[in-house]
Amino acid sequence: MVINEKFLFSAGAEVKQYRPGDTIFHDGATPYFYYQIIKGKVKLNNYNKEGKELIQKIVTDGESLGESLLFIGKPYPMDAVALEPCSIIKLCRNNFFSMLNVYPQLYFDLCKGLSDCLYYQYIMLQANSSQNPSERIMGVLEYLKTSKKDHAPFSYKIPFTRQQLASLTGLCVETAIRTIKNMEKRKLVMIKDRKIYF
Incomplete structure (x- = not known):
């Protein structure tokens, strides 16, 4: 779990249900929410010019998605699509940052989650650079x-x-x-x- 759910709910988070195939956010959209999965699987993906899908990552229970973009305000470079029925915590950006100001110890948990995402990207970049x-x-x-x-x-x-x-x-x-x-x-x-x- 990236951030303990009690902190998210105390900051005004709500739980949203998604069905398989539902889009949580799409490529090019502005990030306005912090998302953390309670239960389910979500793929982060995009498509090349030929229409071939590239899945960047599949996230599941306890993981967050797209949170790094809240800090820089740039549009999502991918879609987030539910692969199965999902319960996802959703917290608006302003409340997310207010929560971090009230509970600065949460920055450590967030940095740990972001570091794990970077590690995954490094591993995948290395593996996918192989022709084998x-x-x-x-x-x-x-x-x-x-x-x-x-x-x-x-x-x-x-x-x-x-x-x-x-x-x-x-x-x-x-x-x-x-x-x-x-x-x-x-x-x-x-x-x-x-x-x-x-």
Whole structure:
């Protein structure tokens, strides 16, 4: 959790419900709210000129989205779209900054969350700069597993579809499927009941 919910609610936050496919904010919009997910999954994405989707990140329970842009006031460079039913805390920008002034200790939590986002971006930039599809997918899987306590082989069930892994790594879905099958043969992943374990 980025910021304890009690602070958000004391500052006037409300909970909004989103259905799969609902847009929370869109590319080019001005950031007026702080968003933190109570439950659900949201993809941060955009499309290239050919219409191919690139997923920048998938955020889930306890994570926030787009908060760094509140500090600079620049428009969102991506869409935020619910992947499943979501409950999301929404706090207006002015109340968000008032809350931080009243509780300056929250800056540490916020900096930790922003640092984690930067770390993710560095890992993904490094992985996606590779021409090797296996290295791209491994970058995502390794990052995801670092947040888990159990690091034993095949202990982590990947929460993304093959299409989402393809969109996260800039690969076409056919290449992602082929690469994952090859990774299974090399015993880098295990596939059980169509789910990927790393």
